[in-house]
Every structure is written in structure tokens, then in C-alpha cells.
Amino acid sequence: MQKILERVLKKITPSEKEQKEFNSVVTEIRNLTDEIIKPLGLSHIIAGSFSRNTWLPYKKEFDLFIMFPETTSRQELEKKGLQIGKKIVSKLNGKYEIAYAEHPYIRSEVKGFQLDIVPCYKVKSAEQIKSAVDRTPFHNKYLDNNLGVLAPDVRLMKKFCKSIGVYGSDLKTEGFSGYLCEILIINYGSFEKLVKEASRWEPGKIFIDLERNGYRKFENPLVVIDPVDRKRNVASALSPYNFIKFVEACKAFVKKPEESMFFPKPKKISKIKIEKELKSRGTKFFIIEFEKPNVVDDIIYPQLRKAAKRLADILKDNEFMVLGYDIHADKKCYIFLEMEVWKLPNKRKLTGPSIFDVKHAKQFLEKYKKDRIFIEDKYWTAEVDRKFILAEMKIKDSLSNKLKDLKSKGIPSYIAKSVSKGFKIHKTLKTLPKGSEEFIYNYLNKRLL
């Protein structure tokens, strides 16, 4: 395994030239920043993998945190944070936009790097933070003190996670954050030890607590107590699916270490093949497309997932059984539904109250007086015309509601707003924009063992 890891490491470590280039850009920005903020009595830190030399070559990005005293009002912090950010970017002739997390910040492109300039509070301990970004300086400090010579192992871990699709704690990926990779490496001492241990992990049984003072009450598959905040599980975003995916990948790698596990070949995805496979399953599918709301992925993905689940549930309530569903967002948003039953008879049967329940029976008989009514066992039964014979009609009907009604049906706000402005239903992949079919390929090929 050692040799393989060494070969991998060579490929994923930035070249000296890249390193130098990065260093010089960072130094320039740090100097410029100090020039601007020292007169204001403020300090800054550089955060992210660059500062610890654990970055992957493709990742030309880093964060600049401007630290304000706790006494600053939130309003002032936001205002000044943006002012400072804009000033820095303009002096470097970069481009910027205002992005929104817990507070607004500057997302910019300067000298070929993506630079986020984020205002935060300088607090006494990570347990007293005012917003999530305030924690970063403490993470930085902890890693500076503890990572030591382990940077190459972190790089291996990050690349390993990336290659199996579980790198990132954002709500789209629901995987391993960079910080989680770093803490795990510190805990196990090397990538090799980590994969060997992780190949035996069982969900809910792993509790990692470097500082031995963490809370135990977490219901996640993996619990890694934040060394700077004992109430926080660093792995809380990790989904059960990605936990198992990682464990299975570790098992495979331990059993047969191969360089290719770090460099997966790009998938050959063909619309025709996907469509053929779907057909061979004997199911029918619908892909609902609508405009992507102008909010961050961390809002879009959970809302899309919830919307898809609600839609599947609404269909099931109408006896249109759903085998599976999935979601995707690129330039547009997509909900994919694979149907087990998509056509139903004109008639359906409703079982009403017992004949002995005279009060409710009267209501039932009044309600269905125009329908065929009889008794089965001891229950009043009505045979009524089915409103929606095709699943597609039910989907159209459900999504064609007004914004208010979409929300009351459980479609989350941003999705509801977008859908209320219009949507279309694809019944073949041919009409789908090129590239958007990948998530359906993944849906059909997800497999753990």
C-alpha cells in the first residue's frame, strides 16, 4: 500500500511552481489587507487548506477572514466587511459578487484564484461564537498546532473521498469536510491507518474525541467531536449513504490497494443507453424541469429533495406507486420520478364507515349520493370515478397550483416559487439538455456492495 500511496501523492501534490505562485498571491493579498485594515484596528487570518499545505492542485481557492471585536454591532460588521472586501478586490483589479451565508460576504476572482473575504467576530473560545464563521480561526489554530507532518496524509484522504464522491460537507454532497479529513488523520496518525480502521467501522459505533471531553448524544453514523467545541459533531453532515460508501471503499482498498481508486475513470454516459435501461426495467419515468431558484446549493438541494419526496408521496396517495426518485440542479432544477404504476382504471372504490356508525354513514351517503353505493362486509362502500387516470395528469395538476397551495402541500418555499412560474415534464431523455442526464445514470448505478 505504501508504494501506491507514494505514487498517488506525487500526482496530487501541487508542483513547486504552483506552490510559489500561490504563496506570492497570498503574500500580496495579506500585505494589502493589513494596509487597509490595520488603521481600523482590525486583524485578519488566511484560512483553508492552503495555509496548512493540504490543498489539492485543482483547488485554487482560499478564504480571508477579517476579524472584528465582539463589541461591533452585527450591522456594522456586515457593512464594514463588505466595504473592506470590495476595497481589496478593486486594488487587485479583480471581479466580485456579494454572496450570502450567515452574513453577506465578498466572493471574488483575483489573479486566477477564488477568494472569499468573510467578516467574523474575534471571540474568546469556539463555544462562544456568534456565527458559524467565527469558529474558523479556532480550527485554523488547532490544526496549526496538531497537524505537524501529516499534511500529505490529509491530501490522500481528501483525494480518496473526492474520487468516491463523498468530499464536501455541503448539503448537496453530504460528505466529509476538509476539516473532518484533517481531524480523522490526526486521530489515526496516517491515511493508511485510517483506511484500515475505517474498513471495520460500523454505523453509530464510532466516537472520536481527540480532547476527550465531548458530548455523546449524537445520532449520526459517525461522531467526531470538534476539538474546539465539545458540543459539535464535525461529521454531522455526513449522510448514512456516504458513511457506508466510504467504509465500503476502505474495505475494497485495504483488500486490494489500487492507484485507480484515487483516479476514477470518467463515466461513459449515453442518453440512449440510459433510456434503454429504463425501458428494460418495465417502469415509466417523468423528469420535471423548472428554473433554478437564485439561492445557494445548501438551500436548493435540501428543498429539492423534500419537494421530490412530497411529490412521490402525493402520487402514492393517489395509488400511482413510485419505485424511486432523484433530484439534480445545474442550470435548471430537475426532479426524476420512476413509476411502478402510472395508469389506473376509471373507477376506484372507497371504503366508508361501518353501517353501525349511523352518524358517519349519513355523511358518507350524502357525500357519495351520486355514485354507486353498496356494502362490503359491514362497511359502506362507494365506487367513484377516478379523477386522474394517468400519473402525469396528477403531477401536472399538483404542480399547477398557486404558490400558496404548493406551499401548503409541503413543497418548500423556493421550489414552490419557481414551480409556480412554470415547469415542464420530460418523458424521454432526448429533450433533456446535454449533460443533465448524469444524475439519472447515477440513480440507476448506485450500488454499495
Added chain:
Amino acid sequence: MQKILERVLKKITPSEKEQKEFNSVVTEIRNLTDEIIKPLGLSHIIAGSFSRNTWLPYKKEFDLFIMFPETTSRQELEKKGLQIGKKIVSKLNGKYEIAYAEHPYIRSEVKGFQLDIVPCYKVKSAEQIKSAVDRTPFHNKYLDNNLGVLAPDVRLMKKFCKSIGVYGSDLKTEGFSGYLCEILIINYGSFEKLVKEASRWEPGKIFIDLERNGYRKFENPLVVIDPVDRKRNVASALSPYNFIKFVEACKAFVKKPEESMFFPKPKKISKIKIEKELKSRGTKFFIIEFEKPNVVDDIIYPQLRKAAKRLADILKDNEFMVLGYDIHADKKCYIFLEMEVWKLPNKRKLTGPSIFDVKHAKQFLEKYKKDRIFIEDKYWTAEVDRKFILAEMKIKDSLSNKLKDLKSKGIPSYIAKSVSKGFKIHKTLKTLPKGSEEFIYNYLNKRLL
């Protein structure tokens, strides 16, 4: 209403000639019987509607009960009962067969009448009977003492029930027995009063107890305490469906009395029309045909109903949804199934244990190791090939089992035995024997309001 009832009564009262003919046959048989049984120290009674002049013209049948002392052994009673029966029939040059109720008896045809010769015990009270037939002499006596001039009203009641299809307490009909009709007329005093009261009946609210000493603990829609046995509900065989059917018919008759309600026109049933209607419903149907077991209807019908329900449940368990089903027996037995879903995809999804339930997860993963396995939410999920894609294949598979397995699947014994010898599935009415389609016509047209 009076005039209409009078007109009806004229049509349903046997003519003097019929009455005389009946009288002379009965007298002849009574004399002959006494000749045979008096030397043995036994007595007899004639039971049934004839003895009370409440019979309907078409019903040329009556029962002859041979009464044995309580000290007789059951074996002897059965043996002697058959001997005496055979002797009577042979002296009258009639034909007979041995039929089976609680004990065997002689069912014969003599002089154009159907005559059942039934041995029973002469017990002290109806509450001490040894078998159900012992109760009949008590019923006879009670009616002789209480019916008085009400015979014509009983005739109206019987004919009314017959015309709406609820006459008979056998397990095929689940309606009103002749005795129940008689008790109800005694209770209300006339057919007119009975229909007026019954038009306001509510299920479970009616408790009729002529002798005011009955138990109250019955869960039937109608409770009529047997005047000769306080623990018995005379209406216990009446199904909820037939109760409501009777009440609705009374409502209709009270609202607009019409002679035609007593003489319904024969239905015009056409296979082509039924098949067309079924098609327009968007469903698919199967009719399973098999040999009729050689037992009485009171066994066949409940078993057929149970078998049909089990089959529908088995199909539902396999996601083949059943809109409705019905049964019928004439020369053969039939189970009709109307399907809501009859074709399903090649794949189906199984949700397994939570990933945190490591023990069961291992079993699940072992069981489905050849299938595609992934995780949804926090549950292990397997996608497996569906064994039966067509409902028809599932039906064939389920019914092609050995007798033992059919029984263990909940198919009642006589039906299981017959099915295990072979069955066929009709997918069109064209292949169905002429006349057997009537029950499907009734299935499609059952309507209460």
C-alpha cells in the same frame, strides 16, 4: 298501499286446486307415516310454510320430522331415521337421496313435491335441543299459537323479500328465513306496518323480543330473539348488505307502493354488454373456474367467499391491486377478480433494516448480496427482480400448489381440494358457460341507493 297488497296477494296465494292437491298429498303421507312409526312408539310433525298456509305457490315442498325420545343414541336415531324415510318414499314410489345437515336425512321427490324426512329428538324445551333440527317442532307450535289470521301478511313479506333477493337464511343468500318473516309479522301485526317501521330501521338499533326475555348481546344489524330460545337471534344469518337492501326496499315501497316491486322483471343479461362495461372501467378481470365440491351450498358459499378474499389478499401482497371480487357456483365454481393493477415492472424495491441495526443489516445484506444494494434515508435498500410481472402468473402460481400448501395459504379445505385437481382462468366472458355470467352482471350492478 292496501289495494296494491290485495292485488299482489291474489297473485301469490295458491289456488284452491293447488291447496287441495297439497292437502291430499300431505294427508296421505301423514297416514302412511303413522302406519310405519306408531308401532315403533314414535310420532311425527309436518313442518314448514304449508302447515301454516304461508307457502308461496311455486314452493312445492315440505318437511316431515320423525321425533325420537331423548334416550335414543345418536347412532340409532340416524340409522332408524334413514330406514323410516326410505320406507315411506318407497311405499309412495318416490325417488330419494341421502343428504347431510347436522345428521343425514332423506331428501325425496314424491308426487311432485320435494319432501325432506328428518329425524329429530323430542326434547322438553327449545333451549335443551341436541341439534338444530330439534328446534323446529317448537317453532311450529309457537307459530300455530300466535300467527292467527296473519298468514296472508307472511306471504306478502316472503314474496317481497324474494323479489329483492333477500329471502332465505342459507349461507348463500344470507337473508330472511321464513321463520324470521313470520316472527316479524307477528311483532308488527301486518305487512303494511312492518314495511313502514322497517323503512326507518337503523343497523344495530332494532331489538325485537316477543317474549321479553332475550339476551341483548348480539352484534347483528337486526336482532330478533327466538320466542322459544332466548339465547338465539333469529336474524343472525342476515348480512349487513341484505339488511340495508331490505330497509331501502321498504323506504322505496312506502314512498311509492307499486305492484312491480313484488314481481321484478327478469334481467336482460348479455355477455357482450357486460364485457363492454368491464372494458370501459379500465380494469382487467380474471375468472377462475374449477369443479364444484360435492357438498351443500351452506359449505360451498362461505368457503368460496373465503377463498376469493384470500386470493385477492395474496395478489395485493404482491402489489397487484384488486378493485373487487365476487363468487358463484352453479355446475362449477367461479371466482371473479377485477384488477386495478395487473402488470408491474421487472424490478421492485425492498426496504431493509436501519444501518444502525447492524445485526439485521448483516442478514439483509447476506440475503440480497446478488442484488443491487444501496441506502435510502438510513435504511438498507435492495432492488430485486420481480418474480411475477403479471397478476395472471401469480394466480396460476398460487393455485398450482399442492393441496397441503393451498390449505396453508388459507384456501378452505373443499375449495383447496377441488382447485388442486385443476382450474382454468377465463380472460373473456366468451369462454364462460352460458348463464354463469349473471353473477358478474350483479357484481357490476349492485347498488343500494
